[in-house]
Structure formats: structure tokens, C-alpha cells
Amino acid sequence: MAVFTRQPRTTDDAAETAPDTPEPPAPSGRLARWRAERPTAARVLRHTATTLAAALVLCALLLPNTVHTVTPGKFFRIPVEAIIGAAVLLALPRRPRLVAAVAGGLSLAALTVLNLLDMGFYEYLGRGFNLVLDWGLLDDAQAYMEDAMGGAGATALAIGAVVLAVLLFAVTTLATVRLSNVLARHRAVAVRSTLAAAVAWTLASTLGLQVGTLPLATDHASVLVEVQARRVQTTLRDEAAFEREARTDVFGGTPGEQLVPDLRGKDVLFAFIESYGRSAIEDPLIAPGVRRTLDSGTDSLAKAGFASKSGWLTSATYGGSSWLGHSTFLSGLWIDSQQRYRTVTSGDHLTLTKAFQKTGDWQTLGVMPGVRKGWPEAKFYGLDNVYDAFELGYKGPKFSWSTMPDQYTLEAFQRLEHGRERDKPLMAEIILTSSHQPWSPLPKMVDWEDLGDGSLFGPIQRAGTDPTEVIADSTRSKEEYGKSVQYSVSSLTQWLERYGTKDTVLVFLGDHQPIARVSGHRASRDVPVSIVAKDPEVLDRIAGWGWTDGLRPAPDAPVWRMSDFRDRFLTAYGSTPSRKTG
Numbered sequence: 001m002a003v004f005t006r007q008p009r010t011t012d013d014a015a016e017t018a019p020d021t022p023e024p025p026a027p028s029g030r031l032a033r034w035r036a037e038r039p040t041a042a043r044v045l046r047h048t049a050t051t052l053a054a055a056l057v058l059c060a061l062l063l064p065n066t067v068h069t070v071t072p073g074k075f076f077r078i079p080v081e082a083i084i085g086a087a088v089l090l091a092l093p094r095r096p097r098l099v100a101a102v103a104g105g106l107s108l109a110a111l112t113v114l115n116l117l118d119m120g121f122y123e124y125l126g127r128g129f130n131l132v133l134d135w136g137l138l139d140d141a142q143a144y145m146e147d148a149m150g151g152a153g154a155t156a157l158a159i160g161a162v163v164l165a166v167l168l169f170a171v172t173t174l175a176t177v178r179l180s181n182v183l184a185r186h187r188a189v190a191v192r193s194t195l196a197a198a199v200a201w202t203l204a205s206t207l208g209l210q211v212g213t214l215p216l217a218t219d220h221a222s223v224l225v226e227v228q229a230r231r232v233q234t235t236l237r238d239e240a241a242f243e244r245e246a247r248t249d250v251f252g253g254t255p256g257e258q259l260v261p262d263l264r265g266k267d268v269l270f271a272f273i274e275s276y277g278r279s280a281i282e283d284p285l286i287a288p289g290v291r292r293t294l295d296s297g298t299d300s301l302a303k304a305g306f307a308s309k310s311g312w313l314t315s316a317t318y319g320g321s322s323w324l325g326h327s328t329f330l331s332g333l334w335i336d337s338q339q340r341y342r343t344v345t346s347g348d349h350l351t352l353t354k355a356f357q358k359t360g361d362w363q364t365l366g367v368m369p370g371v372r373k374g375w376p377e378a379k380f381y382g383l384d385n386v387y388d389a390f391e392l393g394y395k396g397p398k399f400s401w402s403t404m405p406d407q408y409t410l411e412a413f414q415r416l417e418h419g420r421e422r423d424k425p426l427m428a429e430i431i432l433t434s435s436h437q438p439w440s441p442l443p444k445m446v447d448w449e450d451l452g453d454g455s456l457f458g459p460i461q462r463a464g465t466d467p468t469e470v471i472a473d474s475t476r477s478k479e480e481y482g483k484s485v486q487y488s489v490s491s492l493t494q495w496l497e498r499y500g501t502k503d504t505v506l507v508f509l510g511d512h513q514p515i516a517r518v519s520g521h522r523a524s525r526d527v528p529v530s531i532v533a534k535d536p537e538v539l540d541r542i543a544g545w546g547w548t549d550g551l552r553p554a555p556d557a558p559v560w561r562m563s564d565f566r567d568r569f570l571t572a573y574g575s576t577p578s579r580k581t582g
Contacts, residue, residue: 053175060108065118101180105173126318252580256359262574271430276510278526279519286482293486297493298550310530310553313562325511332566354382356427367430396454397461402433405443406491439480440470
């Protein structure tokens with residue numbers, strides 16, 4: 001009987017008879033293959049992306065809304081919103097967590113955009129961005145950049161801003177989604193870390209721990225959201241309240257014959273000098289040249305028989321939106337928003353200029369070189385005729401935003417209206433624009449006889465400074481701003497000395513302070529105001545105001561709200577109050 005013994009299987013036998021074992025699939029796709037081939041580099045990249053995502057979220061939570069408060073210490077604090085956000089994401093299942101992460105990213109991006117808009121508005125207008133009212137001002141900003149940088153540069157800047165905004169929303173959303181996934185993958189560590197952060201925030205808040213002068217524990221983002229919400233709420237409430245206020249007018253029912261009787265027969269001119277603020281007279285870098293110009297103007301006018309008195313008015317606007325200052329001064333209402341402006345100009349509230357029209361004894365007109373489109377507000381202001389940028393006969397170059405030099409504007413006013421034979425005296429509102437930012441390039445005074453159609457300003461404009469260089473330099477902005485105010489004041493005082501008569505009464509003032517880059521972040525909103533006349537009785541009527549003699553108001557001269565001027569002026573010159581309601 002044959003005996004069979006079991007022989008050990010060879011390796012080859014095992015290979016032949018063993019069942020097929022599937023090999024792990026090869027990585028598909030370039031990125032997957034790269035990760036498999038370079039695991040260390042892939043790990044470093046993942047950690048870097050996560051770190052950058054966390055940094056972006058923290059920066060969005062801690063970003064201030066004003067330029068001058070952006071300091072390194074602002075970003076080394078513990079935001080409570082990050083702790084709450086992490087806790088919420090950890091508590092949610094996968095799909096709700098993804099939705100919450102996307103919503104959080106979009107919200108952070110929106111808050112960042114609002115903070116950046118706040119920065120721009122605080123820098124240029126001295127106030128934050130209003131979600132309800134201020135979208136239309138972005139068009140004005142675009143027009144301003146076109147004047148300062150040219151059409152191509154402004155368009156490129158606008159496109160760049162839109163692209164950056166889109167990227168911000170995309171990248172911030174991707175960052176929050178990535179962080180939510182990291183929290184889910186490392187849940188145990190994430191829970192412990194979130195609890196530790198919550199304890200650290202509570203202790204820091206309780207003990208008042210600080211990073212420099214800033215609290216270590218912060219709810220900065222929540223406060224900014226509350227600020228934006230409060231602005232919207234205040235705006236909506238203010239609209240109805242102001243509408244009621246605008247319907248009540250102390251002089252609204254006064255008959256024409258009882259308005260400004262003490263100025264009958266006078267040519268009364270109200271001139272606004274763009275951005276002529278208190279800083280022009282008091283800032284150490286700006287003031288010396290402006291003071292010399294005001295003092296020499298006072299002396300020259302005195303030799304021509306004119307006297308003057310000056311004080312201060314607090315403007316309703318700052319850095320821009322000049323029309324708010326104009327309307328506040330002329331209406332006697334505090335108009336510090338576009339909504340208020342629309343409300344008052346759509347009604348029949350009595351303006352200072354309309355008071356002269358209502359008498360029937362004056363020819364009323366506006367000289368508006370900055371107006372380059374339809375201006376229906378002329379009816380509200382009571383102006384019989386308006387000379388805009390296209391009706392003054394100017395053939396020379398623009399000076400950035402300013403369509404023509406102030407000297408030319410005043411000479412055109414003289415040629416078109418003031419120097420003509422008339423049946424009635426004039427009441428004119430004149431808006432001078434040469435001191436409008438960016439204060440580059442600037443015009444220079446020329447011989448009045450040589451002004452012609454303004455073509456002679458071509459070489460002066462071409463030889464001027466580059467606005468893009470001035471905009472970026474605070475010191476140069478101050479220097480050029482000071483020169484622009486000197487030019488505007490010189491144009492006005494020389495015009496008065498040259499063409500003024502015994503019946504000329506000039507009231508001139510600034511509409512607002514220059515932007516914060518020039519006036520400073522803690523500057524007041526005060527602007528100088530002066531009344532100039534040959535007839536001593538005109539200034540005698542305001543002797544009780546306490547104003548300073550000359551064109552330069554003393555530091556301690558009275559300061560009134562700009563909205564107070566209308567009633568004080570009407571009263572001083574004999575107007576009889578008669579209240580109108582509704």
C-alpha cells in the first residue's frame with residue numbers, strides 16, 4: 001500500500017493556488033498622486049492652509065472700521081465670536097454644519113466690506129457708511145477718482161475693487177468651511193480647545209487683562225454689527241421725525257415785504273469756499289500762509305473802503321458732501337444725511353436765498369461751476385437762473401475735480417451778471433471749487449484783464465503737481481490744501497476789491513472741513529464765516545453777534561451751528577417772524 005506524505009508547499013505553489021488579493025488602487029488625479037508621492041509637503045500645505053484660514057477669520061473678526069485704529073495689537077486678542085462659532089459648528093451634524101459655515105463665511109465677508117467702507121467714509125466724510133443712504137455716494141466717489149486719476153485709472157480701480165470684494169467673499173467662505181471640517185475631524189481636541197478658549201476669554205474679561213491698552217477679551221465684531229444695525233434703525237426713525245420738523249418754519253409765513261427790509265437795494269452775495277475749514281486757520285502746517293492771505297485781504301479791502309466781521313459755524317458735514325453744508329446754511333435745518341437733503345429739497349421750506357426771491361425786489365441766481373448735470377434743486381433754493389459748468393464760457397482745462405479756476409468763475413459772474421445794467425439788485429449764491437480735493441494741480445492768480453475764455457490756464461494746469469502723488473502723502477496734501485484756500489480767498493477778495501460797490505454785501509464761508517488726512521481725526525467741524533460790506537450800517541446790524549473784526553475769526557469768536565445762521569441773519573436785517581406749520 002502506497003503511503004503518501006504531505007509535502008510542504010513551495011512559494012510558487014502558494015502563488016499559483018492562493019486566491020487573488022486586490023492591490024490598493026493607485027492615486028487618481030494629479031493632486032492625489034502628488035500627495036501620495038510627497039506626503040510631507042502635502043501635510044505642510046494642509047497645515048498652512050488651515051493656519052491661513054484661521055488667520056483670515058480672526059482678522060475679519062478683529063478688523064477695526066477706521067484707518068487710524070488699525071494697529072498690530074488689534075489682532076492679538078480673543079474674539080468671543082470665534083469661540084461661539086466653533087461651539088455651534090461642533091454641535092451640528094454634517095449638512096447643517098456646512099450650511100452654518102457657509103453662512104458664517106458670507107457674514108464675515110459682508111462685515112469686512114462694511115468695515116472697509118466705514119474706513120473710507122470716516123477718512124473722507126468723518127462718519128461711517130450708512131447702509132440705507134450711502135450707496136449712491138459710491139457713484140460720486142467714482143466720479144471723483146475719474147477727475148483725480150483719469151477715466152482709465154478710475155475704471156481699473158473700480159474693477160479691482162469689485163474683483164477683490166468677490167474674492168473676499170469666496171476666500172472667507174472657503175476658510176470657514178475648511179475650519180469647520182478640521183473641527184469635525186479632530187472633534188475631541190477641538191472640544192477641549194474651545195472650552196479652554198472660553199475659560200481664557202472669561203478670565204481675561206473678568207480680570208480686565210489687556211494687550212497694550214486694548215482688552216484681551218473682545219466682542220469687537222458683535223459691537224460693529226450692532227453699530228450698523230443702530231445706524232439703520234436711527235435712519236428709519238429720523239426720516240419721519242425730520243419730515244415733521246421741516247414742515248415747521250419760523251419765517252415760512254412771513255410776507256415778502258417783511259423779509260430782509262434792511263438790505264433793500266443791496267447786491268447780496270453768498271459765496272461758499274470748498275473745504276475752507278477751521279484747520280486752514282489753526283493747523284500749524286497750513287495756517288501761516290492762509291492767515292497771511294486773510295490778513296492781507298482784510299487790509300486791501302479796508303483800503304478799498306470795505307469792513308468785515310468773522311465768526312465760526314459748525315458744519316453739518318465733514319470732508320465732503322458739500323451740498324449738505326449748503327442746504328444746512330441756507331435752510332436753517334440740520335441736514336447731515338442724504339435722506340434729510342431729499343426730504344427738505346422736495347418741500348417748500350424757506351431758504352435764505354428764496355427769502356430774497358420772495359420779496360420780488362431781487363434778481364436771484366446761482367453760479368455753480370461744479371454742477372454738470374440737471375439740478376432741479378434750483379427751484380427749492382429760489383434761484384431764477386443758474387449758471388452751471390457749461391454756461392460760464394470756460395474753454396480752459398479742468399483742475400482735477402474743479403471744472404474751472406475760481407478767478408475765472410468770478411470774472412464770468414462779473415461779465416454775465418454783476419457788471420450789467422439791471423432793474424433790480426442781485427442776490428447770488430456762488431460755489432467756488434478750486435479748493436476741492438485732491439488739491440492738485442492748482443491754478444494760480446493771473447492778471448484779471450488776461451482771463452479771456454480761460455485758455456491761458458492750460459500751461460498752468462500742465463505744469464501742476466500730479467494728484468496721485470499728493471493723494472498718497474498727508475504732508476503734501478496739507479501743503480497743497482493750504483495753497484488752494486489761499487488761491488480761493490485771494491480770488492474772492494481781489495474780485496470784491498476790483499468790482500465791489502457801496503451796495504455790495506458779501507457773505508462767504510466754508511462748507512466743511514477738509515478730509516481727515518488734512519484736518520486730523522479729532523478735528524472739529526467748524527468753518528470760518530465772514531460778512532464784508534462798505535456800508536457801515538450793514539455791519540452795525542450784527543454788532544451784537546460778537547464776531548471778530550476782519551476776515552480772520554479769533555479762536556474764541558462765537559461758534560454757532562450752521563443751521564442757526566438763517567434765522568439770525570433774517571432777524572438782524574429786519575425780517576418779521578411768522579410761523580408756518582404743515
